[in-house]
Amino acid sequence: MGSNSSSPNPSSLCLDGTLDPHVVSGKIVICDRGINPRVQKGQVVKDAGGVGMILTNTAANGEELVADCHLLPAVAVGEMEGKAIKHYALTNGKPTATLAFLGTRLGVRPSPVVAAFSSRGPNFLTLEILKPDVVAPGVNILAAWTGELGPSSLPTDHRRVRFNILSGTSMSCPHVSGIAALIKARHPDWSPAAVKSALMTTAYVHDNIHNPLQDSSTAAASTPYDHGAGHINPLKALDPGLIYDISAQDYFEFLCTQKLTAMQLKAFSKHSNMSCHHNTLATPGDLNYPAISVVFPEDTAISILTLHRTVTNVGPPASHYHVVVSPFKGVTIKVEPKTLNFTRRNQKLSYKISFTRKSPQTMPEFGGLVWKDGVHKVRSPIAITWLPPF
Numbered sequence: 001m002g003s004n005s006s007s008p009n010p011s012s013l014c015l016d017g018t019l020d021p022h023v024v025s026g027k028i029v030i031c032d033r034g035i036n037p038r039v040q041k042g043q044v045v046k047d048a049g050g051v052g053m054i055l056t057n058t059a060a061n062g063e064e065l066v067a068d069c070h071l072l073p074a075v076a077v078g079e080m081e082g083k084a085i086k087h088y089a090l091t092n093g094k095p096t097a098t099l100a101f102l103g104t105r106l107g108v109r110p111s112p113v114v115a116a117f118s119s120r121g122p123n124f125l126t127l128e129i130l131k132p133d134v135v136a137p138g139v140n141i142l143a144a145w146t147g148e149l150g151p152s153s154l155p156t157d158h159r160r161v162r163f164n165i166l167s168g169t170s171m172s173c174p175h176v177s178g179i180a181a182l183i184k185a186r187h188p189d190w191s192p193a194a195v196k197s198a199l200m201t202t203a204y205v206h207d208n209i210h211n212p213l214q215d216s217s218t219a220a221a222s223t224p225y226d227h228g229a230g231h232i233n234p235l236k237a238l239d240p241g242l243i244y245d246i247s248a249q250d251y252f253e254f255l256c257t258q259k260l261t262a263m264q265l266k267a268f269s270k271h272s273n274m275s276c277h278h279n280t281l282a283t284p285g286d287l288n289y290p291a292i293s294v295v296f297p298e299d300t301a302i303s304i305l306t307l308h309r310t311v312t313n314v315g316p317p318a319s320h321y322h323v324v325v326s327p328f329k330g331v332t333i334k335v336e337p338k339t340l341n342f343t344r345r346n347q348k349l350s351y352k353i354s355f356t357r358k359s360p361q362t363m364p365e366f367g368g369l370v371w372k373d374g375v376h377k378v379r380s381p382i383a384i385t386w387l388p389p390f
């Protein structure tokens with residue numbers, strides 16, 4: 001019946017075999033999220049004779065709700081509502097509850113938000129490469145479902161349905177893959193890196209009430225460590241204006257900066273003749289990535305870091321771009337040149353971006369760099385990290 005304890009115990013989690021049928025029979029049972037699958041909690045309640053379940057979030061999930069095909073009537077509530085319901089159940093002599101379906105909710109605000117379960121940066125393997133890249137729909141996704149399993153995936157679930165609602169990176173990935181296929185169909189000559197660049201530089205970072213995308217695990221504004229370049233935008237990605245292209249040799253040169261052993265490099269080069277030329281990338285951060293992550297070392301003698309990028313014009317032949325960079329507290333930023341004048345399609349032009357140490361920060365700082373031609377906004381997120389914060 002939902003404990004009042006802030007640290008969940010096995011029965012508040014409705015773990016298998018922890019509910020006493022004498023206590024829960026005929027009752028609606030409050031179960032905390034965590035440890036065992038959400039649908040299994042419902043099965044445990046049902047097996048103990050419960051007639052319904054209120055699935056309450058804990059701090060780990062905050063107010064984010066995910067739809068499930070439960071085996072008994074159930075509702076999911078956020079952490080705050082969960083606390084209020086537990087307080088009511090514990091302080092009332094005869095608490096009662098009604099579970100009702102209120103219909104489909106449209107126009108939810110704010111939307112979209114970064115899912116609590118979404119993977120987060122930074123990329124500890126190579127801080128110079130910002131991760132994640134993008135965010136895409138992945139919560140409560142309605143999609144086709146195999147007849148092999150019931151909608152809860154529990155072996156005891158004998159229902160068979162053609163559609164199901166699931167959440168997770170596995171539901172986000174097909175959205176991105178489908179849009180990548182759409183881009184490739186429109187631009188068959190584009191490399192995988194060009195497709196990814198189009199997705200990243202056209203992604204958006206504001207929600208439907210014009211605020212920065214919210215992180216649903218904290219209810220605070222998300223950062224590029226949560227959303228990368230932002231939420232993908234399929235129509236804009238078809239016409240990005242400029243792309244940051246990367247060849248297989250470029251990726252290999254990047255690996256050459258990663259202090260790999262000859263044996264490890266061989267794993268990447270065995271099907272080709274690639275070898276390290278050590279002449280294209282001054283630092284790992286020079287990989288022609290559509291995101292910019294600058295890492296200031298502890299050594300204060302290093303006061304300027306410079307990165308290089310090359311953009312390819314995939315818009316009109318004569319295109320004139322100018323750059324806009326957001327302000328930072330810790331550094332001054334200089335982009336050279338500040339304008340890029342293209343005269344033909346597929347023309348490549350390079351620029352460099354210098355970061356001069358001004359005032360080291362204890363926390364990473366975030367912003368963006370945008371090339372604008374009046375039609376396109378080619379945006380790269382910027383993350384500036386001061387070692388050693390980790």
Ligand SMILES: *[C@@H]1O[C@H](CO)[C@@H](O)[C@H](O)[C@H]1NC(C)=O
Pocket residue numbers: 004090091
């Ligand atoms: C539950 O916990 C809260 C906060 O710790 C406390 O104020 C309240 O009295 C407790 N309720 C019961 C019924 O134990």
Ligand SMILES: *[C@@H]1O[C@H](CO)[C@@H](O)[C@H](O)[C@H]1NC(C)=O
Pocket residue numbers: 272273274
């Ligand atoms: C690998 O080397 C062979 C022989 O030298 C050459 O024909 C081939 O084009 C090379 N392949 C690549 C990917 O460079």
Ligand SMILES: *[C@@H]1O[C@H](CO)[C@@H](O)[C@H](O)[C@H]1NC(C)=O
Pocket residue numbers: 320337338339340341
């Ligand atoms: C691009 O064109 C503008 C306007 O003609 C000019 O002011 C600018 O210097 C040019 N930029 C470069 C890098 O040549």
